[in-house]
Amino acid sequence: MKIGIVCYPTFGGSGVVATELGKSLASIGHQVHFITYEQPTRLDFLSTGLHYHKVDIQTYPLFKYPPYELVLASKMVNVVRSEQLDVLHLHYAIPHASAAYMAKQILREEGIHIPTVTTLHGTDITLVGKEENFAPVVTFSINQSDVVTAVSESLRRQTFDLFDKVHHEILVIPNFIDLNRFTRQKKEHFKKAICPENEKLIVHASNFRKVKRVDDVVKVFAQIRKAMPAKLLLIGDGPERRSIERLCQETQICQDVRFLGETDAIEEVLSVADLFVMPSEKESFGLAALEAMACEVPVVASNVGGLPELIEQGLSGFMSHVGDVDDMAKNAIHILQEQNLVKFKKQALERAKNFEISKIVPLYEQAYEEAIQKNMIIR
Numbered sequence: 001m002k003i004g005i006v007c008y009p010t011f012g013g014s015g016v017v018a019t020e021l022g023k024s025l026a027s028i029g030h031q032v033h034f035i036t037y038e039q040p041t042r043l044d045f046l047s048t049g050l051h052y053h054k055v056d057i058q059t060y061p062l063f064k065y066p067p068y069e070l071v072l073a074s075k076m077v078n079v080v081r082s083e084q085l086d087v088l089h090l091h092y093a094i095p096h097a098s099a100a101y102m103a104k105q106i107l108r109e110e111g112i113h114i115p116t117v118t119t120l121h122g123t124d125i126t127l128v129g130k131e132e133n134f135a136p137v138v139t140f141s142i143n144q145s146d147v148v149t150a151v152s153e154s155l156r157r158q159t160f161d162l163f164d165k166v167h168h169e170i171l172v173i174p175n176f177i178d179l180n181r182f183t184r185q186k187k188e189h190f191k192k193a194i195c196p197e198n199e200k201l202i203v204h205a206s207n208f209r210k211v212k213r214v215d216d217v218v219k220v221f222a223q224i225r226k227a228m229p230a231k232l233l234l235i236g237d238g239p240e241r242r243s244i245e246r247l248c249q250e251t252q253i254c255q256d257v258r259f260l261g262e263t264d265a266i267e268e269v270l271s272v273a274d275l276f277v278m279p280s281e282k283e284s285f286g287l288a289a290l291e292a293m294a295c296e297v298p299v300v301a302s303n304v305g306g307l308p309e310l311i312e313q314g315l316s317g318f319m320s321h322v323g324d325v326d327d328m329a330k331n332a333i334h335i336l337q338e339q340n341l342v343k344f345k346k347q348a349l350e351r352a353k354n355f356e357i358s359k360i361v362p363l364y365e366q367a368y369e370e371a372i373q374k375n376m377i378i379r
């Protein structure tokens with residue numbers, strides 16, 4: 001199949017899922033064409049089936065706000081034509097699904113019926129998408145997609161709860177993990193450098209938006225540190241980073257906290273971690289938690305969104321109510337006890353195996369087939 005993938009190329013769950021999916025599809029013989037404004041972060045071109053088409057945004061004195069969506073739609077039209085794509089897969093509804101609707105209409109005029117699959121990832125529904133500035137367009141573009149998928153049952157339900165005019169069927173296709181890449185590696189020198197006294201290592205990774213509640217990570221860590229020697233690694237960057245740095249100073253735990261910024265070698269960091277903390281206010285699936293679990297790192301998280309579909313309470317980790325840092329700290333300290341840790345690590349990996357990439361990619365291939373079938377009927 002010739003598949004066009006439209007996504008955000010930056011660090012962030014939806015872009016990571018789109019890129020890993022594209023790489024996997026190319027490795028099994030599909031031709032995959034990424035259509036984005038930058039080369040996706042995790043994309044390398046070692047596979048012959050991978051192609052990249054840059055969406056070039058032009059500035060013009062009249063454009064206070066350059067019309068990205070129009071340029072994207074035109075790019076989709078051109079790539080569908082030139083590469084004779086079989087299907088377009090849109091990751092994150094805003095503005096990819098609505099731009100695809102426009103591309104589809106333009107192509108229809110020429111007798112080309114391009115099937116579209118839209119994958120809802122989270123904040124495109126639960127945060128940004130539901131705002132009145134976006135909701136009518138999000139609703140319309142979901143209803144106009146040939147196939148719609150959501151990354152968890154929770155997100156599927158929330159889409160219907162938050163958008164009363166959405167009437168399209170939504171398939172659940174969870175996030176996935178490549179266990180060849182995300183596996184615990186021997187990185188003893190790295191562990192020694194961060195934890196010279198063999199302290200327990202706590203890790204958090206996110207894009208530091210408010211929704212991630214990184215301040216709760218620091219509060220949980222401050223309690224763990226009172227109970228045992230421990231270090232905290234914060235991976236990623238984003239709008240809240242400065243205020244988190246200030247919080248660490250106020251809490252006087254600076255010497256035990258390191259900010260790593262954005263890194264590609266996340267599996268190497270996870271390989272030396274003992275616990276992952278994800279106290280998000282909303283989390284449609286929690287890909288970062290799955291990556292941790294695959295590297296044998298149990299998770300302490302909030303019990304929101306799709307997290308209960310991933311983490312088994314008391315086995316691969318624990319979930320608490322949003323903001324209940326005392327409960328999260330209590331659970332963290334329980335997991336980190338030497339007599340418990342080995343068992344939790346093993347159980348985290350066992351759970352992650354359910355989301356192995358080879359089990360999930362065929363579900364997307366089926367979604368593409370379904371979208372193609374629908375367009376044959378329309379024709």
Ligand code: GMT
Binds near residue numbers: 012
């Ligand atoms: O919030 C992020 O980390 C980025 C965001 C996105 O849409 O790019 O991630 C969402 O999609 C991921 C991949 O499907 C999910 O694993 C995350 O749970 C989800 N984030 C939220 O719902 C807050």
